[in-house]
Amino acid sequence: MRIELEKRGEQARFFAVASPFIAVGLMLVTGAILFALNGIDPLEGLFVYFVEPLTTVWSIEELLKKAAPLILIGAGLAVAYRANVWNIGAEGQLTIGAITGAAVPILFPDWQSPMVLVLMLALGVLGGMIYGAIPAILKVKFGANEILTSLMLVYVAQLLLDWVVRGPWRDPKGYNFPKSISFDGWQILPNLPGTHVHIGVVFALVAALVLAVLMRRTLKGYEVRVLGQTPRAGRFAGFAPNRMVLFVFLLSGGLAGLAGICEVAGTIGNLQPSVSPNYGFTAIIVAFLGRLDPIGAVFAGLLLAISYLGGEAAQVSLGISDKTARLFQGILLFYILACDTLILYRIRFVRPRRLKEGSAHGRA
Amino acid sequence: MGALEAVILTIITASTPLLLAAIGELVVERSGVLNLGVEGMMVVGAVAGFGAALTTGSVAIGVVAAMAAGMLMALLFGVLTLSLVANQVATGLALTLLGLGLSGLMGLSFVGHPGLRLPKLEVPYLSDLPFIGPILFRQDALVYLSIALVVAVSYVLFRTRIGLVVRAVGDNHGSAHALGYPVIRVRYACVAFGGACAGLAGGYLSLAYTPQWVENMTAGRGWIALALVVFSSWLPGRVLVGAYLFGAVTILGFYVQGMGVGIPAQFLSSLPYLVTIAALVVISKNRLLMRANTPACLGQSFVPDR
Numbered sequence: 001m002r003i004e005l006e007k008r009g010e011q012a013r014f015f016a017v018a019s020p021f022i023a024v025g026l027m028l029v030t031g032a033i034l035f036a037l038n039g040i041d042p043l044e045g046l047f048v049y050f051v052e053p054l055t056t057v058w059s060i061e062e063l064l065k066k067a068a069p070l071i072l073i074g075a076g077l078a079v080a081y082r083a084n085v086w087n088i089g090a091e092g093q094l095t096i097g098a099i100t101g102a103a104v105p106i107l108f109p110d111w112q113s114p115m116v117l118v119l120m121l122a123l124g125v126l127g128g129m130i131y132g133a134i135p136a137i138l139k140v141k142f143g144a145n146e147i148l149t150s151l152m153l154v155y156v157a158q159l160l161l162d163w164v165v166r167g168p169w170r171d172p173k174g175y176n177f178p179k180s181i182s183f184d185g186w187q188i189l190p191n192l193p194g195t196h197v198h199i200g201v202v203f204a205l206v207a208a209l210v211l212a213v214l215m216r217r218t219l220k221g222y223e224v225r226v227l228g229q230t231p232r233a234g235r236f237a238g239f240a241p242n243r244m245v246l247f248v249f250l251l252s253g254g255l256a257g258l259a260g261i262c263e264v265a266g267t268i269g270n271l272q273p274s275v276s277p278n279y280g281f282t283a284i285i286v287a288f289l290g291r292l293d294p295i296g297a298v299f300a301g302l303l304l305a306i307s308y309l310g311g312e313a314a315q316v317s318l319g320i321s322d323k324t325a326r327l328f329q330g331i332l333l334f335y336i337l338a339c340d341t342l343i344l345y346r347i348r349f350v351r352p353r354r355l356k357e358g359s360a361h362g363r364a
Numbered sequence: 365m366g367a368l369e370a371v372i373l374t375i376i377t378a379s380t381p382l383l384l385a386a387i388g389e390l391v392v393e394r395s396g397v398l399n400l401g402v403e404g405m406m407v408v409g410a411v412a413g414f415g416a417a418l419t420t421g422s423v424a425i426g427v428v429a430a431m432a433a434g435m436l437m438a439l440l441f442g443v444l445t446l447s448l449v450a451n452q453v454a455t456g457l458a459l460t461l462l463g464l465g466l467s468g469l470m471g472l473s474f475v476g477h478p479g480l481r482l483p484k485l486e487v488p489y490l491s492d493l494p495f496i497g498p499i500l501f502r503q504d505a506l507v508y509l510s511i512a513l514v515v516a517v518s519y520v521l522f523r524t525r526i527g528l529v530v531r532a533v534g535d536n537h538g539s540a541h542a543l544g545y546p547v548i549r550v551r552y553a554c555v556a557f558g559g560a561c562a563g564l565a566g567g568y569l570s571l572a573y574t575p576q577w578v579e580n581m582t583a584g585r586g587w588i589a590l591a592l593v594v595f596s597s598w599l600p601g602r603v604l605v606g607a608y609l610f611g612a613v614t615i616l617g618f619y620v621q622g623m624g625v626g627i628p629a630q631f632l633s634s635l636p637y638l639v640t641i642a643a644l645v646v647i648s649k650n651r652l653l654m655r656a657n658t659p660a661c662l663g664q665s666f667v668p669d670r
Contacts, residue, residue: 003447003448005447005448005449005667007667081454086453088457138641138644138645142645142648142649143648143649143651143654144641144644144645144648145591145594145644145648147400147453148587148590148591148594148640148641148644149641149644149645151584151587152584152587152588152591152637152638152640152641153637153641155583155584155634155637156634156637156638159630159631159633159634160630160634162630163628163630163631166630167628281461284457284461285458285461288454321468321469321472323465323468323469323472324465324469325465326461326464326465326468327462327465327466327468327469328465329461329465330458330461330462330463330464330465330466331462333454333457333458333461333462334440334444334455334458334462337444337448337450337451337454337455337458338444338448338450340450340451341448341449341450345449345667347448
C-alpha cells in the first residue's frame with residue numbers, strides 16, 4: 001500500500017483549526033497504549049498525567065509557573081519560524097539571560113531597591129538578545145546556517161553557566177555546593193497578590209498579546225509572513241531579509257532571556273548549574289502546537305506545562321520515570337507535523353499499481 | 365606506548381563516531397533531504413546497541429541493533445517528510461527531541477552497568493610494528509568500516525549510475541521524476557542508510573568509545589556531524605578530513621586539561637562547539653563554493669504530480 005497526496009485547491013479551514021486537537025488526541029491514544037503495555041491502567045495513567053495537575057490550587061500554581069517560560073519562548077519562536085528563521089538555540093539564550101540578570105544580585109548582594117529588579121529583568125532580556133544576535137549576524141554576514149550555530153551555542157552557554165556557579169560566583173558560605181548566593185527582597189520576582197505565582201506569568205501573557213497584535217495588525221507582522229512564505233516577493237516589496245533575520249533573533253532571544261531571569265529570580269531563587277528543564281527545546285513544540293501563532297502558544301504552553309507536572313506526578317503515584325514526559329512531548333510534535341499535512345493535502349491510501357513495461361524505461 | 369601514539373589512538377576513537385554519522389548524513393543530503401535528527405538517531409542507536417549487547421552478551425548483535433534502531437528512527441522521519449511532506453527542519457528537530465526522550469526511558473535500567481567493549485582486530489605481524497602497528501593495524505572493526513564507508517560512498521556517488529541517480533534526485537527532483545526515476549523511493553533508501561550510519565555512530569559511542577550508557581551521551585555529536593557535512597561541502601573525502609580534525613581538537617582539549625593548565629575545564633569542553641561554529645563561518649563565507657556544491661533541492665519536499 002502506498003500513500004498518495006492530492007493538493008487541495010485551498011487550505012482546509014476545518015483542519016487548520018482541528019489539526020492541533022487531532023494531534024493531542026492521537027498523543028493521548030498513544031499514551032494510553034504505552035501505559036497499557038507497561039501494565040498500568042490506561043485511564044488512570046492519563047488521569048494522573050493530564051487531569052490531576054488541574055485539581056489542586058497548588059498544582060495549578062505550579063502549572064502557571066512552568067507555563068510562563070514556555071509561553072514566553074514559544075511565542076517568540078513562533079514569530080521567528082513564521083519568518084522561516086530557525087532559532088533552535090532558545091535554551092542557550094535562556095541560560096545567558098539567567099546569567100546576565102543574576103549578575104546584579106551576585107555582584108551587589110546588599111543593594112536593595114526596586115531598581116535592582118528592573119535592572120535584573122533588563123539585563124536578562126539584553127543578555128538573551130545579544131546571545132541571539134550571534135547566530136543572526138553569522139548568518140547575515142557569512143551565510144552560516146543558523147540552525148547549527150544557534151544549537152552549538154546552547155552547549156557553550158550551559159558550560160559557561162556551569163563555570164560561573166562552580167567558579168567565580170559560587171556562594172562562599174554554600175558548603176562548596178555549586179550554586180550562587182540565594183536572592184532575597186528586591187532580588188526576587190514578586191508574586192501575584194494572594195498566590196504563590198510570580199509575575200513572570202503576566203509577562204508571558206503580555207508578550208503573547210503584544211506579539212499577536214504585531215503579527216496581525218502591523219506592517220512588521222506582514223513583513224514577517226511575506227518574507228517567511230515567499231522571500232522573493234518580500235524582496236520585491238522592499239523588505240530586507242537580513243534585517244528580518246536579526247529582528248526575529250533579537251525578539252526570540254530577548255524573550256528567552258526574560259524567561260531565564262524569571263526562572264532564576266522567580267522560581268529558583270539562585271543560580272545553579274541547571275536553570276531549566278529544557279524549556280528552550282520544549283518551547284519549539286509549543287510554537288508548533290500553537291500553529292506558529294503567539295496566542296496559540298499560550299494554550300500550547302499550558303498543555304506542555306501539564307505534561308511536565310504530569311510526568312512528576314506519574315513518577316510518584318505510578319512509579320514510572322518522569323522521562324516519559326519528554327517522550328510524550330516528542331511524540332506530540334510528530335503528530336502535529338503529520339496532521340498539518342491535512343491542511344494542504346488530501347491523503348489517499350492506494351494499492352500499488354502495476355506499471356506497464358514501457359513506463360519503466362530509464363530506471364536504474 | 366609513546367605519548368604521541370596514545371594521543372593518535374584516542375583521536376581515532378573520538379573521530380570515528382563523527383565520521384560514521386557524517387558520511388551517512390552526506391548521502392541523505394546528496395539526495396536532497398535535510399535530516400536534522402542525527403542526534404536523535406545516534407542517541408537511540410547508542411542505547412539500543414548497549415542494551416542489546418548487554419542482554420545477549422554479543423557485541424555484534426549490539427552493533428546490528430544500533431544500526432537497526434537508527435534506521436527505524438530514520439524511517440519514521442521518512443514517513444513524515446517524504447510521504448506526508450512535513451517540514452524537514454521541524455521533523456528533524458522532532459526526531460531529536462523524541463530520540464532523547466525515548467533513549468532516556470529505554471536506558472533507565474542500564475545506567476551504571478559496565479558494558480561490553482568492541483574488540484580490537486589485530487592484523488597478524490603488522491600490528492607488532494612499532495608505532496604504526498597499533499595505530500593502523502590494531503583497531504576495532506568499526507574504525508576500518510568507517511574508512512571503508514568513505515571510500516565506498518565516494519565511489520558510488522561519483523562513479524556509478526546509482527550515485528548519479530541519487531545526485532540527480534537531490535539536485536533537481538522535478539527532472540529526475542520526469543525521467544522516470546523513483547524520487548521518493550531513492551530518498552527513502554538514502555534516509556534509511558543515513559539512519560543506519562547514525563545508529564552505528566551511536567553504537568560506537570556506547571560500545572567502543574565509553575562502553576557504558578549515560579543519558580544524552582551523544583552530547584551534540586549528531587549536530588557536529590551535521591555541521592561536518594556542510595564543512596565538507598558535500599564531498600566524502602573532506603568529511604574524513606573534517607571528522608579527524610574535530611576529533612583532534614576535542615582530544616587535544618582533554619590533554620591540555622590533563623596537563624593542569626590554568627584554563628577552566630568548561631572552556632576546553634566548549635572548544636568543539638566553538639570550533640564547529642568557526643568552521644561553519646569559514647566555509648560558508650565562500651559562497652561560490654557553497655552554491656556550486658549544495659544539493660539544489662536540499663530541504664525541499666517533493667510531491668509528484670500525476
